[in-house]
Amino acid sequence: MSFKLSDLHIGKQAFLDTFAISPLHRKLLSMGLLPGQTVSVVRRLPLNGSLYVKIENRHVALRYSEARQIDVKL
Numbered sequence: 904m905s906f907k908l909s910d911l912h913i914g915k916q917a918f919l920d921t922f923a924i925s926p927l928h929r930k931l932l933s934m935g936l937l938p939g940q941t942v943s944v945v946r947r948l949p950l951n952g953s954l955y956v957k958i959e960n961r962h963v964a965l966r967y968s969e970a971r972q973i974d975v976k977l
Contacts, residue, residue: 904977908942909954909970916943917975919958927969934963942975 905920919938922928936958946955951967965973 905974906976907971908944908956908965908973908975909951909967911942911944911975913944913947916941917977918942920974920976922973925972927972931973934961936961936963 908917911917919936919940919942921938922931940959942956942958944954945957945962947953954965954967954970956963956965956970
């Protein structure tokens, strides 16, 4: 089952699936984030604000619009 990172509930764990081909794709790859890594949402700001996510052992802040471009699977 695949869905968007922006839809993942706080504390739930999933796996990075695919990224939309965009400048964000290059940004995530340059940070060493790859499909198959575990991801969980640590905190989210209200009103579709930023998401603070943990990917493997890294913490990353993403805009809601960026999180909508990232597919995850359970």
